[in-house]
Amino acid sequence: MSEIIKVAIDAMGGDDAPGVIIEGCMQALHMSQDVFIYLVGDEKIIGPMLERESYDKERLEVVNASEVITNNDHPVLAIKQKKDSSMVVALKLVREGKAQAFISAGSTGAILVGGQVIVGRDKGVLRPALAPLMPTLQGFSLLIDCGANVDARPEHLVQYARMGSIYYENTMKKASPTVAILNIGAEEEKGNALVRAAYPLLKECSDINFIGSIEARDIPYGKADIIVCEAFAGNIVLKMYEGTANALFSKIKGAFMANFKTKIAALMLKSQLKKTLKDYDSTDYGGAPMLGLKRLVVKAHGSCSAKEFRQAILQCLSFYRADVSGKIAAAIAAAREKESLQEEEQ
């Protein structure tokens, strides 16, 4: 048996918490013998729900927390004031080393604040970044940063590129993944002030496979493995992707349901369409990690399914085993060493 990895889970975060969260935990416990779960939340609610489930009781412990942080709470104030919230209590388990990873489907803002304040940044990391994997026609691309840390500086983007490369290489098992910077044209002189300043810095990095700019229209085609961007832009990319796909599907569904003939045709297409669109399904990659922290903090989608939440848990195992946090810390340290040597030479 491999080493048991302990995951602290915010049972109360997300649109369908705690039901979906508990179901995801049950699935994860069944699928892997190597996971231990701290299920953090109101035991008066969670307790009776767990009683109905059958699972390995040696590998799940309920940790009581009386409060809940909601999307309406101000992230900074919530982390500071709701000391007994499921999110804060779970994050503290990680800080104290009792758990190796944290997952929540709750408020993104609060997770970002809590990750930085409670778990803490890796040494040398200027800003942690939220890095979801997006399905593309080629597989998956990592979009970094999609967090709440807007108005990044060029040196932040360089760190995102490094952290994203290490994460992608280790979790997607692809050597030397390509890195592109999100831009409004292909040429180096294109872009806003941030992109024009970051581009030459990225070009100089010998430890990443930088391929230049990527335009938004090429993202769904998977033209780069890692897409580096400031968080405001990253958020737009992610949400346009989601919104456009959903709007188009509802449009197409309308055409399918228009009349008897189209309904028959839709039935004939159903299994093939499902098969084709399955490649486009992001549920296999459950959650978005917040890279650059001392330990793993994962944000699951607010409306995630039990399967997605389970995948987020299982993802923690490979992240931990591949020592992604350690490798990121080492790469950041090496880059800083190189920079200071160059400064001395000058």
Added chain:
Amino acid sequence: MSEIIKVAIDAMGGDDAPGVIIEGCMQALHMSQDVFIYLVGDEKIIGPMLERESYDKERLEVVNASEVITNNDHPVLAIKQKKDSSMVVALKLVREGKAQAFISAGSTGAILVGGQVIVGRDKGVLRPALAPLMPTLQGFSLLIDCGANVDARPEHLVQYARMGSIYYENTMKKASPTVAILNIGAEEEKGNALVRAAYPLLKECSDINFIGSIEARDIPYGKADIIVCEAFAGNIVLKMYEGTANALFSKIKGAFMANFKTKIAALMLKSQLKKTLKDYDSTDYGGAPMLGLKRLVVKAHGSCSAKEFRQAILQCLSFYRADVSGKIAAAIAAAREKESLQEEEQ
């Protein structure tokens, strides 16, 4: 007969120029008796092509221009140095008042530079903005700015909101259209520095119907008539929309073509799908105007069809007749007057 409106057309700009451009002009001349076209380009190329067409020769005049500005040219240098390019010659016809509008499917960057340098801004306009109409589930939304003027300031966004409202009201014939600012959350305190500074300014404007923030995922659903944003973000919205839709369609097409059964089903669905997706077709709104200039400058899509180019020409007529430029100038002047009165009061 109504007043004849003269349009200066860059015959050489665009992926399929001059063929598609000439075809678009022919269609426009047939569909409206009120348009006169200056067709600007290399007469050795255009001349023989026109000879094959039948049209009202009283309403088209070829203006020779020996050079062409391409997408590879640097916009500022091209406008400055290629004095005899089809774009520069056509823009000068507008500046001199010989034509009331200009259209090109050529380099966006060069059109933006040429529009400002040759045609010139309306008095009081800080920055002109490129404002395409995007198809949504509700109709059309105007996205302003999608141009090359990145890194806007808050006061620019306020002017975009005013100019966009006037354009939308007059061309889409909807009174008091809704205005939202592109953001990464619904709350007023969300966003980057630019958005947080612009939000309260927009809220104060009594001459627009400001409804707050819009998240990118709500854009395809048409939750606002006018979406105000900085150009880098606007470009991402537009290109993610295009890229995601195209990638999804190619995926779905793959499912349709998978086997005999799916091919039959696809045939059965074809006409209905076409009908449904037609609402989603932006070709009826041919080109994106550059708002805030003394006269109308329109950017047509580089890969536009003859029909799209024709629509861009016909669009010029309603723009001119509704006096959109004049109304924008008046609104900007009124807003400035109000501001200076407020300053005096303080």
